[in-house]
Amino acid sequence: MLSGIYGLLSASLFVVLDAVDVAFTEAAVGAGISTILMLTTLAITGRYELSRPSIRTRIGLLLVLVIGVLLIYGTLGMPYFGMPENPANGHVAAYYLENTEQQIGIPNYVTAVLASYRGFDTFGELVVVFTAGVAVLALLPHSRDGFVVDDMQPMKHHLILRITSKLLLPFILLFALYVQFHGDFGPGGGFQAGVIFAAAIILYSMLYGLENAMQVISFPVIRFCAALGVLLYGSVGIVSMLKGGNFLDYSVLLETPVAGQHLGILLIEFGVGLTVAAVMVCVFFTFTGSVVSPAKSARVVAARDGEKTQGAP
Amino acid sequence: MNFETQWLQTFFGLYNYWIVVALMMCGLFIVITDGNLIKKVVGLTIFQTSVFILYISMAKVTGATAPIQIEQGTAVYSNPLPHVLILTAIVVSISTTAVALALIVRIKRAYHTVEEDVIQRWDVKKRRSEKRSKPFHE
Amino acid sequence: MSSAQLPILQVIVPLLAAPLCLLINHKLLNWLFTLLVSGFSFVVAALMLWQVSDTGPLSYHLGGWMPPYGIEIRVDQLNAFVALLITAISTLVITSAHTSLENKKDIAPGKHTYFYVAYLLCFAGLLGILVTGDAFNLFVFLEISSLSSYVLIALGRDRRALWASFQYLVMGTIGATFILIGIGLLYMKTGTLNIADLAERLPEMADTRTIFVAFCFFIVGVCLKLALFPLHMWLPNAYAYAPTVVTAFLAASSTKVALYVVVRFVFVVFGVDFSFTTIPLQAVFVTLGTLGVLVASLVAINQQNIKRMLAYSSIAQIGYMVLGLSFGSITGLMASLLHLFNHALMKGALFLTLGAVFYRIGGVSLKHFQGIGRHMPFTLAAFVIGGVSIIGMPLTVGFVSKWYLLQAAIAQGWYLVSVIILVGSLLSVIYIWKVVDAAYFKPALVNQAQLKEAPLSLLIPVWVLVLANLYFGMDTRLTVTLTDQVATQLMHIEVLP
Numbered sequence: 001m002l003s004g005i006y007g008l009l010s011a012s013l014f015v016v017l018d019a020v021d022v023a024f025t026e027a028a029v030g031a032g033i034s035t036i037l038m039l040t041t042l043a044i045t046g047r048y049e050l051s052r053p054s055i056r057t058r059i060g061l062l063l064v065l066v067i068g069v070l071l072i073y074g075t076l077g078m079p080y081f082g083m084p085e086n087p088a089n090g091h092v093a094a095y096y097l098e099n100t101e102q103q104i105g106i107p108n109y110v111t112a113v114l115a116s117y118r119g120f121d122t123f124g125e126l127v128v129v130f131t132a133g134v135a136v137l138a139l140l141p142h143s144r145d146g147f148v149v150d151d152m153q154p155m156k157h158h159l160i161l162r163i164t165s166k167l168l169l170p171f172i173l174l175f176a177l178y179v180q181f182h183g184d185f186g187p188g189g190g191f192q193a194g195v196i197f198a199a200a201i202i203l204y205s206m207l208y209g210l211e212n213a214m215q216v217i218s219f220p221v222i223r224f225c226a227a228l229g230v231l232l233y234g235s236v237g238i239v240s241m242l243k244g245g246n247f248l249d250y251s252v253l254l255e256t257p258v259a260g261q262h263l264g265i266l267l268i269e270f271g272v273g274l275t276v277a278a279v280m281v282c283v284f285f286t287f288t289g290s291v292v293s294p295a296k297s298a299r300v301v302a303a304r305d306g307e308k309t310q311g312a313p
Numbered sequence: 314m315n316f317e318t319q320w321l322q323t324f325f326g327l328y329n330y331w332i333v334v335a336l337m338m339c340g341l342f343i344v345i346t347d348g349n350l351i352k353k354v355v356g357l358t359i360f361q362t363s364v365f366i367l368y369i370s371m372a373k374v375t376g377a378t379a380p381i382q383i384e385q386g387t388a389v390y391s392n393p394l395p396h397v398l399i400l401t402a403i404v405v406s407i408s409t410t411a412v413a414l415a416l417i418v419r420i421k422r423a424y425h426t427v428e429e430d431v432i433q434r435w436d437v438k439k440r441r442s443e444k445r446s447k448p449f450h451e
Numbered sequence: 452m453s454s455a456q457l458p459i460l461q462v463i464v465p466l467l468a469a470p471l472c473l474l475i476n477h478k479l480l481n482w483l484f485t486l487l488v489s490g491f492s493f494v495v496a497a498l499m500l501w502q503v504s505d506t507g508p509l510s511y512h513l514g515g516w517m518p519p520y521g522i523e524i525r526v527d528q529l530n531a532f533v534a535l536l537i538t539a540i541s542t543l544v545i546t547s548a549h550t551s552l553e554n555k556k557d558i559a560p561g562k563h564t565y566f567y568v569a570y571l572l573c574f575a576g577l578l579g580i581l582v583t584g585d586a587f588n589l590f591v592f593l594e595i596s597s598l599s600s601y602v603l604i605a606l607g608r609d610r611r612a613l614w615a616s617f618q619y620l621v622m623g624t625i626g627a628t629f630i631l632i633g634i635g636l637l638y639m640k641t642g643t644l645n646i647a648d649l650a651e652r653l654p655e656m657a658d659t660r661t662i663f664v665a666f667c668f669f670i671v672g673v674c675l676k677l678a679l680f681p682l683h684m685w686l687p688n689a690y691a692y693a694p695t696v697v698t699a700f701l702a703a704s705s706t707k708v709a710l711y712v713v714v715r716f717v718f719v720v721f722g723v724d725f726s727f728t729t730i731p732l733q734a735v736f737v738t739l740g741t742l743g744v745l746v747a748s749l750v751a752i753n754q755q756n757i758k759r760m761l762a763y764s765s766i767a768q769i770g771y772m773v774l775g776l777s778f779g780s781i782t783g784l785m786a787s788l789l790h791l792f793n794h795a796l797m798k799g800a801l802f803l804t805l806g807a808v809f810y811r812i813g814g815v816s817l818k819h820f821q822g823i824g825r826h827m828p829f830t831l832a833a834f835v836i837g838g839v840s841i842i843g844m845p846l847t848v849g850f851v852s853k854w855y856l857l858q859a860a861i862a863q864g865w866y867l868v869s870v871i872i873l874v875g876s877l878l879s880v881i882y883i884w885k886v887v888d889a890a891y892f893k894p895a896l897v898n899q900a901q902l903k904e905a906p907l908s909l910l911i912p913v914w915v916l917v918l919a920n921l922y923f924g925m926d927t928r929l930t931v932t933l934t935d936q937v938a939t940q941l942m943h944i945e946v947l948p
Contacts, residue, residue, distance in 0.1 A: 070664055070667060071632075071664060073660055073664060074636060074660055074661050074663070074664025074665070075661070076660050077640075077659040077660030077661035077662070077663075077664075078636075078639060078640075078661050079639065079640075086639075087639070087640055087641055087642040088638055088639045088640075088642050089642070090642050091519075091641075091642035091643055092519055092520055092642055092643050092644070093642065095520050096520070116514055116516075117514065117516055117520055117521050118521070118522055118587075119513065119514050119522075120513040120514070120522045120588060121522065121585075121587060121588055121591055123466075124579070124588065124591035124592060124594075124595060125591060127466060127469075127572065127575075127595050128591065128594050128595055128598060130469070130470065130572075131569070131572050131595055131598045131599050131602070132598060134469075134473065134565055134568050134569055134572070134599075134602065135569070135598060135599075135601065135602040135605075137565060138562060138565035138566075138569065138602050138605070138606065139602070139605055223473055223474075224474065226470070226473075227470035227471070227473045227474050228470075230467070230469075230470045231467065231470050231471070234463060234466070234467040237463065238463075238467075241456060241459075245515055246456075246459070246511065246512055246513060246514065246515045247456075247459045247463065247511075247513055247514070248513055248514040249513075249514050249515035250514070251515060252515075
């Protein structure tokens, strides 16, 4: 709960500091996904904790204080906050502000830098997300065999919740699409859209149970989508190489550079959205799939073992 | 300029960064000292968020607007580059968190605890018993 | 595609191979595919090194944007050299992976696909760190390689692998965040992220406090990844409980890449002048290097698990490399780079040997090694040669780098340091001898009549590495000329205005 508030607070701080895109992402991630993950993990691990010997605390305190003093010392040489003539705002950043309109032709500077000038970073970022998906799949059970799905519908009795959410779902999906394709003009883009899309599916599975949600989107589909998003992004780069440009040079994709940039950005943002949504859903499924009451899991395991011994001869 | 106004200027010029440092220290302190693995991850998240604020702070230009082009007239925009970097960093951070929590779930299953001290005690015990026992059971 | 596209192929081929591998999802095909990709990367790296030696640094502009506005891939002799080393080791490791992973004690059945995907990601991440010419891009690739190596370690069967992976994750993330702070502060003062551009703009403002702090954070962050003593806590457990193939790969590559980053930033971005006069880096590196050599070697002697023993030995070897950097002289830098190369060869060989032993016996503690010398002659002979190389006997690669290290220490007039280098070698004699003694002179614990030599698919990569150990130990022309050129270049950069 507190972590959700923390996420929301830092998102608001980012809005105050003019970083709307970052705020959007932080709201989706900090207040949304990471809170859900934390709560699920807490549900699995329990919440008791031990007290620790104070010697460690003292060492930790000392270490942190040393680092803090070092940082404060470093701030004394920093340019003051908010000054337009700061070196960070000149040089490269000034180039982006001056040339985006003419070279890329979209009003959102953040998207322009993200998807084109520093497109390779974003590709790397997408691969990081993909890696996280692979990590979760490798670590937590998810095949039919080890996966214990709750057959109960968790929200059966909350009629109002069910109906309002059912009404909300299409709008959430629509909003995700809007964010996906409107990233060139306003805040938003593939990552945020992917998270929102995943949120819709998560809401669905909360209402109708994991079993039903997984019938709509199963693990092979998730894996396929996650891989496909990365491949889509990469193949845009490869195509631009085949057309005689460098990797991720969208200008060569169509006749005019600006049109090529538009197409390239659209495609890679779609790739980002696809992988992010797939990985987020996958993370949620595996985590909630791991939450089972001990009695129930024992029963399921017993049943499975019974099946095996029957099938063995 | 006398000493006091200079000091005040420094304060108003840098207070943002000092808040960042305070937040950073909180996060790092939790990571280092807390024995509960989940709290460690929370500390890690706080530590990372503080770095995000550091970047976003340096991008702010007083009186400027968000870096999305406005149709009419010229405006002063905040610096878009750190925003892009932090977008990437946020994604990296959530990915790390997800992997960390998945590991915690597995650790809970393997050790039946998520306390660092207990786990370490187990491991030391295991290593000692390995030293004594024979490798082959036949 | 023309050869101008080589630098990007080095990174994106393994990077895009990873999702393809997830789609293929077949044990044998995945292995063949990974082997193919790894071999291809090796060829690319070799071509690049050849081209760079011929025509000077290659610069590739991603997205067609001029640096510093876009991201640049920049390859010079230094990173082409390390890339060649890593792709070669990776190809050999992957050759043995298929057989090695058959062993159910090494990796859980059904996790093979994830192993190959994570392996390719880790491989691509490391190559990305090597070739990129952009500081923030370096951070992104660092995270790709780190996240995937957490997975690789956690695939180990022992439950302690999970804990080791978590410890590594926490330390690694703190390190990465420190690096991020360092990059942020650099950007704040210079307004650029491009490494070459940074190197150009930093001298103007080298005296400010912010740059000082940026340097501290960046180097501490990388040293966490490098496992420099005393920031090495994550390494022994991670190496001991990861699957053996993973240990062989990580030991031979990931710390090497971290050392490359240290070299790149200390000598190129900040410059020798700043690193060694404004900052007491020399004192810090000498102290930590020597302490690392002594403490880690002593701890290694006391280990029962040979994987753990070699892990501590790795920490000691990292001490040698950092010691070489600390001299701030061409010979020192050369010694450090040579040791980077040589250590990858010897640790690769040793850990792969352990993999072969593990495949047959199912454990790698000293007790498992008792009396197996007669049953697995080729495997154990490989271990002995690798061990001799660690000790630094003449005719092996270990000798070459230690020789240059001693020369550098004596040229500097640091006799105490040269004594410590020798003491470190003596300590390594002890722990290597413990293994040899167990394998050849102790009676077998149980009847091992059915014990056979390891299969060929495991022996071939081991022996390729062992022969490389001997070859580069005798014929030093190639490595010494190359590292000499690189070191001269690096030290020369500071002389330029």
